[in-house]
Amino acid sequence: MDKNKNATDSQIPESKYLKGRLPLLWLTIAIFIVFSKSLSYDYIYFDDNRLIKENMFNLKKISYISHAFKEDVFNLNGHGMYYRPIFTITLILDAVAGNGKFGWFHFTNILLHVIASYLVFLLLLELGYRRKKSFIFSFIFALHPMITQAVVWVPGRNDTLFAVFLLPAVIYFIRYLKTNSVKYIFLHLLFLVLALLTKETAVIFIIVASFYSYFILQSSSKKYLLLYLVWIPIIVLWYIARKSAMCLNPEVSFPEIIRNIPGIFSYLGKIVFPFNLSVLPVMEDLYFSIAIGIIATLVLIYFTNKDKERRLNYLFLGAVWFVCFLVPSFLTKFTNDVVFSEHRAYIPLIGVLILLMEIKLPVKSDSSDKNFTSVLFIVLIILAVTTFAYSSTFKDKYTFWENAVKTSPSNAFNYTNIGSLYRQDEKYGLAENYLKEALKIHDNEYLVNTNLGYICMKTHREKEAQQYFLKEIKYNPACSDAYLFLGLLYMRSLKNPDSIAIECWNKAISVNPHNSDAYYELALYYTFKRNNEALEELKQKASKYFIDKQIFVTCEEKIRNFRKHGTLK
DSSP: OHHHHHHHHHTSOOOGGGSTTHHHHHHHHHHHHHHGGGGGOOOOSSSHHHHTGGGHHHHTOGGGGGGGGTSOTTOOTTOBOOOOHHHHHHHHHHHHHTTTOHHHHHHHHHHHHHHHHHHHHHHHHHTTOOHHHHHHHHHHHHHOGGGHHHHHSGGGHHHHHHHHHHHHHHHHHHHHHHHOOHHHHHHHHHHHHHHHTTOGGGGGHHHHHHHIIIIIIOOOHHHHHHHHHHHHHHHHHHHHHHHHTTBOOOOOOHHHHHHHTHHHHHHHHHHHSTTSOOSSOOGGGOHHHHHHHHHHHHHHHHHHHHOTTOOHHHHHHHHHHHHHHHGGGGSOOSSSSOOOOGGGGTTHHHHHHHHHHHOOOSSOOSTTOHHHHHHHHHHHHHHHHHHHHHGGGGSSHHHHHHHHHHHOTTOHHHHHHHHHHHHHTTOHHHHHHHHHHHHHHOTTOTTHHHHHHHHHHHTTOHHHHHHHHHHHHHHOTTOHHHHHHHHHHHHHHOSSOHHHHHHHHHHHHHHOTTOHHHHHHHHHHHHHTTOHHHHHHHHHHHHHTTOOTHHHHHHHHHHHHHHHHSOOO
């Protein structure tokens, strides 16, 4: 059945506009038209400030590349879960090449998406689809609103980068099974290793590869066994490297997985109807998308049953790809709730495209049918316009977080972050309102009590501030800033604060050795007390964790100014 279908497809002439590398040219032009305005976008203070802005001192040093393999991406000293050295290396290269200009990071994001979209085109060709059909669906992938977050949010590049390595690994894997060529094994393994060092989800490849090998190509058991003998040692070595970087494994709870299953339909609903988008939604705000996803699934089943020439193995390949690459993202919670971020649909979207390519709709889909071509053109225009408009959500921090609160009001994390931004801008009244909204949802939400404590400290409510800081530490003992601010509170409000404040700042560094503010407070104190021995020890620790030496110079200048003029300003 498959051979007859491929034979019929091969008799259809291909467009001259899609010969050679022309598809890459069209994809590049379209992607840059839609996403080029992101080159002027600012930090949105969702990981990009921690990973780039506050870490720019280190990123501008090529020597920092070696450090990328030694800790998780957030440098959380044993409390992190994301071992992604390749991602960090790309940030270093951007910082060096662009001299720290944020637009350079956005340019790389767009470029990575161009490469990934072209690789989707090549993958579809490798799976046996016609060139024009493969190009149309890779174009849908390139312009789909669901991938916006992965392209215009700089840390979202981890998904585009993952695709840049995973897709060649899949392509060379298929070529090896078809040709038995040894060179394809080496190329496959090279890209698989790079994919593993980019994102943990790469281990899921084995499940998808097993399905393809057994149900589509029906490879020999010997060839299949050989691949397993190579895959297993690679994954073991990767796991050891990840473990040595002190990365924790996500806590997997079976009831939690069951509870999040409707999230699968929410992603499918947004892919089919991408007009109800939200940057950081939780389950409680996704019921409309879930309903659309369920309807889309039923429609898919209906048309599949109507098609007597359906290829069930390819339909299942698309479903397995979509589910297997999506579900692992449900297992990790960085807040009290699982957040169904849209950038996580980047790779799973390819599985949905395979499903759609296999469905025979009750309309003529031949390339000569002008009506069908016109409909596709209109669809692509709608997708492009929607994506172009939606990308503005990421232009600056307040636009982003206001959209997050508006489109997902059940997520305490969103209120906490916009409250934190207003707190940093010293708009304490507005900040406190948002933070207390977060408390109504989850009183143990990470950083919400720390931010409220800081506001109380700044507005001379010391006892209330202390209660908030201690509450944060009780719920989130790995919150470095809670110890930092508690130390500041003790230093200002106690008669003999020294030992308690020093203990707090040392704890802040113990929890997060990259907390430069804690180093600064300790350096300021040791410089004032002329405790040269402790100061030297602190400098050595700071050097070990790539802390900017300038903070020690600043402290010395402030103390000299204080002794001369009686002020630390």
